Amino acid sequence: xxxxxxxxxxxxxxxxxxxxxxxxxxxxxxxxxxxxxxxxxxxxxxxxxxxxxxxxxxxxxxxxxxxxxxxxxxxxxxxxxxxxxxxxxxxxxxxxxxxxxxxxxxxxxxxxxxxxxxxxxxxxxxxxxxxxxxxxxxxxxxxxxxxxxxxxxxxxxxxxxxxxxxxxxxxxxxxxxxxxxxxxxxxxxxxxxxxxxxxxxxxxxxxxxxxxxxxxxxxxxxxxxxxxxxxxxxxxxxxxxxxxxxxxxxxxxxxxxxx
Amino acid sequence: xxxxxxxxxxxxxxxxxxxxxxxxxxxxxxxxxxxxxxxxxxxxxxxxxxxxxxxxxxxxxxxxxxxxxxxxxxxxxxxxxxxxxxxxxxxxxxxxxxxxxxxxxxxxxxxxxxxxxxxxxxxxxxxxxxxxxxxxxxxxxxxxxxxxxxxxxxxxxxxxxxxxxxxxxxxxxxxxxxxxxxxxxxxxxxxxxxxxxxxxxxxxxxxxxxxxxxxxxxxxxxxxxxxxxxxxxxxxxxxxxxxxxxxxxxxxxxxxxx
Numbered sequence: 174x175x176x177x178x179x180x181x182x183x184x185x186x187x188x189x190x191x192x193x194x195x196x197x198x199x200x201x202x203x204x205x206x207x208x209x210x211x212x213x214x215x216x217x218x219x220x221x222x223x224x225x226x227x228x229x230x231x232x233x234x235x236x237x238x239x240x241x242x243x244x245x246x247x248x249x250x251x252x253x254x255x256x257x258x259x260x261x262x263x264x265x266x267x268x269x270x271x272x273x274x275x276x277x278x279x280x281x282x283x284x285x286x287x288x289x290x291x292x293x294x295x296x297x298x299x300x301x302x303x304x305x306x307x308x309x310x311x312x313x314x315x316x317x318x319x320x321x322x323x324x325x326x327x328x329x330x331x332x333x334x335x336x337x338x339x340x341x342x343x344x345x346x347x348x349x350x351x352x353x354x355x356x357x358x359x360x361x362x363x364x365x366x367x368x369x370x371x372x373x374x375x376x377x378x379x380x381x382x383x384x385x386x387x388x389x390x391x392x393x394x395x396x397x398x399x400x401x402x403x404x405x406x407x408x409x410x411x412x413x414x415x416x417x418x419x420x421x422x423x424x425x426x427x428x429x430x431x432x
Numbered sequence: 433x434x435x436x437x438x439x440x441x442x443x444x445x446x447x448x449x450x451x452x453x454x455x456x457x458x459x460x461x462x463x464x465x466x467x468x469x470x471x472x473x474x475x476x477x478x479x480x481x482x483x484x485x486x487x488x489x490x491x492x493x494x495x496x497x498x499x500x501x502x503x504x505x506x507x508x509x510x511x512x513x514x515x516x517x518x519x520x521x522x523x524x525x526x527x528x529x530x531x532x533x534x535x536x537x538x539x540x541x542x543x544x545x546x547x548x549x550x551x552x553x554x555x556x557x558x559x560x561x562x563x564x565x566x567x568x569x570x571x572x573x574x575x576x577x578x579x580x581x582x583x584x585x586x587x588x589x590x591x592x593x594x595x596x597x598x599x600x601x602x603x604x605x606x607x608x609x610x611x612x613x614x615x616x617x618x619x620x621x622x623x624x625x626x627x628x629x630x631x632x633x634x635x636x637x638x639x640x641x642x643x644x645x646x647x648x649x650x651x652x653x654x655x656x657x658x659x660x661x662x663x664x665x666x667x668x669x670x671x672x673x674x675x676x677x678x679x680x681x682x683x684x685x686x687x688x689x690x
Contacts, residue, residue: 200688210599262531265684282529290457299453302446303530 189274190354190387191237191260196269198230198255198411229255230266230411239354240385244398244405244419246426252411253391257281257357260389275354278304282359284344289333293324293343296332300347314350321376322346323369342369349376355387356380395423443533450540455547469551470558473504477559480620490621494651500559501650502619502643504552509585509639510610512545516589517596517606524690534683538589546582560650570649573656577645583668584638590675594682597689613639638667 230252237243247253258264259271261279286303287296297318301311311318319328322342324335332340349356358377380386392398398405398419405422407415415422459465477500485495492498519537526532560567596602617639623631634640641664648654 210601213599263527263529264687279530285529286526288453288457290460291453295453295456299449302442302449303526303532305442307442307445 188238189236190239191235191274191389192270192272193233193235193260194270194272196230196233196256196259196266196271197228198252198259198264199267200227200229201225228411230259230408232269233408233411233413234269235406235416237355237387237389239387240381241404242381242388242390242402244402244423245389245391245408246393246395246398246405246423247408247414248430251408253408254281254359255411256408257359257389257391260355261357273355276305276351277355277357278348278351278353279357280345280348280359281357283348284340287332287340287344290331292329292331293319293335294328297343297347300344304348304351306351310351318343318346318350321350321372338366338369345373349373349380352380352384353386355389357389359391395427399423439533443536446532447536447540447543450536451544451547454540454544466551469548470554473500473507473552473555474559476503477555484620488621490625492622494563494565497559497563497565497651498647499620500556501647502617504549504556505581505643505646506614506617506619506639507552508545508549508581509588510614511548512542512585513588513592514606514610515541515545516593517603518593519589520593520597520686521600521690527687527690534686535590535679538593538679539586542582542585542589545585546578556650565651567650568653570653570655573649574646576661577642577649577664580645580664580668581642583665583672584642587668587671587673587675590679591671594675594679594686597682597686617643619643638664638671641667 233256245253245256255264257279258281259266260273261277261281262271262273263279263281284300286300288299291299297315298308298311302308319325322339322345324339324343327335327339332343335343356377377388381388388401390398390402402419404417405419406413407422407426415425459468462468464471477496480499480503481496484490484499516538519541520527520534523534523537527534592602592606616634617637618626618634623634623640623644626634641660645656645660645664648656648660
């Protein structure tokens with residue numbers, strides 16, 4: 174992901190690996206679906222084009238240092254995923270800037286571009302290229318990916334014959350074969366069987382401990398956030414409610430929901 | 433390759449993988465496989481040649497060759513743009529999930545069709561051999577023409593793929609446009625059966641220019657003039673410019689609409 178924007182920092186230390194500056198995200202929701210040109214122009218002429226604005230994120234600022242492990246908590250629809258997508262560079266904020274440095278491995282949506290008619294071997298190259306790996310890198314780490322995913326003899330079968338757990342294993346293996354600067358982990362990690370989940374968590378821990386990888390961790394499981402993260406951000410309806418040490422934030426989050 | 437930046441190298445690798453995926457999916461599990469890309473234009477040519485030799489007769493020398501040369505090139509444009517219409521919408525899964533240069537998707541459809549054109553060109557060569565049409569040195573202009581057509585198709589595909597995101601009408605409309613375009617391009621008939629004013633208008637049809645260029649170098653042994661080249665290149669570049677500008681201006685909003 175070499176297209177990462179490296180702008181001149183304004184008063185932030187060189188250690189900051191993610192800088193969100195006053196980020197807002199507004200979606201225009203059309204009151205009715207206008208799917209045709211004719212309708213569009215008729216409405217345009219009559220000035221009947223109304224859009225309802227939906228504010229998914231409002232004035233979020235965040236600086237993350239290299240090696241930080243940050244949890245993001247919030248109820249469904251509070252804007253967690255939108256925030257992650259902005260950091261991953263999939264969405265562009267309507268206002269404010271998001272600057273990231275280095276390689277980002279987004280484990281938000283695993284297995285992007287998987288085609289189930291193709292074999293696992295072919296999909297590893299396809300998905301790998303979409304994640305920004307080059308051919309040499311995949312060639313070099315191919316065995317590692319296959320070994321970690323434990324698919325063994327099924328490697329050359331079309332993926333439509335795989336169980337969903339196996340698909341998830343391959344996806345996870347491809348996404349984490351690289352040593353990223355930033356790892357974005359969504360709740361999607363509930364993949365595979367118990368043993369594979371343990372393996373996933375071990376892999377993430379290794380990245381945190383050995384490779385100084387920055388991790389953004391989103392979960393409904395507040396206990397897990399408390400356990401893994403140093404700091405936490407609580408978003409409520411797109412607004413930052415609280416930011417600080419993980420335990421304090423999780424405590425406040427829990428008590429506000431009466432749990 | 434030193435000119436390529438790191439990110440365009442990655443884009444090329446993605447492109448290569450997507451094209452090879454399309455290729456595998458198209459031909460996997462069909463008994464004749466790749467052969468279909470050669471057979472298809474041949475059968476098409478036979479049907480049309482039969483119809484036009486019995487019903488409408490035109491005085492065209494080597495009618496079969498005239499047909500297949502024009503048809504295959506026209507199909508390159510028709511197929512790539514028709515596929516490009518859906519290219520961004522079809523890639524919505526990817527666009528929503530990962531950060532990727534969106535230009536890749538319309539480019540993928542055009543390059544894939546170019547590959548298929550390469551295969552169907554085998555049929556063109558076969559027909560030319562059958563009718564004993566000797567290629568002259570003018571053949572050397574062929575890569576140049578392909579480049580013009582490629583630029584034109586990419587431009588048109590960029591434009592269509594971007595606009596379709598906002599106006600789905602184009603999905604339905606483009607098929608009709610292609611049919612109309614088939615008839616207003618002299619694929620089955622010679623251009624001189626048209627009234628003089630129509631022939632003047634015809635000069636503005638890029639496909640007419642490209643196909644005539646191709647027939648000149650393959651069949652008629654005419655060396656294209658500088659003017660011919662400038663016209664073809666000009667039309668291609670203008671289309672590319674429009675397509676590129678529209679695409680770049682709108683691509684940020686794709687994700688909100690796909």
